[in-house]
Amino acid sequence: MHPTASLAGQTALVTGGGRGIGKAIALGLGDAGAEVVVNYSTSATAAEEVVRTIEASGGKAYALQSNVSVETEVDSLIKAILERSGRIDVLVNNAGITRDGLLMRMKIDDWQSVIDLNLTGIFLCCRAIARPMLKQKSGRIINITSVVGLMGNAGQANYAAAKAGVIGLTRTAAKELASRGITVNAVAPGFIATDMTKDLNTEAILKDIPLGTFGTQEQVAGVVRFLAGDPAAAYITGQVLQVDGGMVMA
Numbered sequence: 001m002h003p004t005a006s007l008a009g010q011t012a013l014v015t016g017g018g019r020g021i022g023k024a025i026a027l028g029l030g031d032a033g034a035e036v037v038v039n040y041s042t043s044a045t046a047a048e049e050v051v052r053t054i055e056a057s058g059g060k061a062y063a064l065q066s067n068v069s070v071e072t073e074v075d076s077l078i079k080a081i082l083e084r085s086g087r088i089d090v091l092v093n094n095a096g097i098t099r100d101g102l103l104m105r106m107k108i109d110d111w112q113s114v115i116d117l118n119l120t121g122i123f124l125c126c127r128a129i130a131r132p133m134l135k136q137k138s139g140r141i142i143n144i145t146s147v148v149g150l151m152g153n154a155g156q157a158n159y160a161a162a163k164a165g166v167i168g169l170t171r172t173a174a175k176e177l178a179s180r181g182i183t184v185n186a187v188a189p190g191f192i193a194t195d196m197t198k199d200l201n202t203e204a205i206l207k208d209i210p211l212g213t214f215g216t217q218e219q220v221a222g223v224v225r226f227l228a229g230d231p232a233a234a235y236i237t238g239q240v241l242q243v244d245g246g247m248v249m250a
C-alpha cells in the first residue's frame, strides 16, 4: 500500500474491475488504501486474481458478480456492498463493450447491447448509489467515457452515442449531487492498449495521436485515483478529463 494512502477507510466499487483498464483502476485504488469491490460479469477467475493481488500488498478487496446492465442486478450489487462494507465512497463506472459496425448495417441488437451496458448501466449504478452517498454527504463518482464520445468515430455509432450520453449524464449527476459534497466526473481515454483495442490497425491510429503512442491502463488508473482520492480533486466536478495523448484538443 502507498505510504500516503488517501483512501484509507473508504470503500470503492469498480465495475468490470477484473480485466483491462478496470483491473488497473482496482489495483490503483487498492494501493491508495481503499477496500475495493471488484465487480465482474463473466471473468470470475480474473476478478479473484485482482482481489488476491490487492490482499497480497496488505489491502482489502472482494469480488462480486453482477451484470451491470440489468436493473435488479445493480440494485442487488449495491445492497450487498452496503450490507458487507457499510458504505460506498467511490464508484468507478468502468464496464464497457464494443459491437462495431457501419451505421447503415448496424443490427438493433448491437445498438441496444452497447447502450444497455455503456450508458444505461452507468445510469443504474449512479441511481442506486445516489441515496447512500447523499445520506453520508460525501462520495466520488467517476464514469469512464471515451474520446469517441466527443468526436464520433466511423463504425461506432452505438459506442459513440453511449459515451456522449455518459458525458451528459455525468454533468447532470454532478449538478444534482453537488450540494452534498459529491463529485461526479468523467475520464475519457483515447487509445489504451487492452483487449478492446488489440485488433485495431495501430499504424493508422498512431498518426492521429500527437504524443505518438497508445496510452497505458496505469495512466488512466492514475487519473481515476487522483479524482477518487486526492484532496485537490474535491473541487473538481462535472468535468471530462481526457487521457488521450493529445488526440482531441478542444
Ligand code: NAP
Binding pocket: 015, 016, 017, 018, 019, 020, 021, 022, 039, 040, 041, 042, 043, 044, 066, 067, 068, 069, 093, 094, 095, 096, 097, 117, 144, 145, 146, 147, 188, 189, 190, 191, 192, 193, 194, 195, 196, 197
Ligand atoms: P476490456 O478489456 O474489454 O474490459 C471490459 C470490462 O468490462 C471487463 O472487465 C468486463 O468484465 C466488463 N464487463 C463487460 N460486460 C459487463 C457487464 N454486463 N457487467 C459488468 N461488467 C462487464 O475493456 P477496456 O479497454 O478495459 O475498457 C474499459 C472501459 O474503458 C470501457 O468503458 C471502455 O469503453 C473504456 N475505454 C477504453 C478504451 C481503450 O482504448 N481500451 C478507450 C476509451 C474508453 P467481464 O470480463 O467479467 O465481462
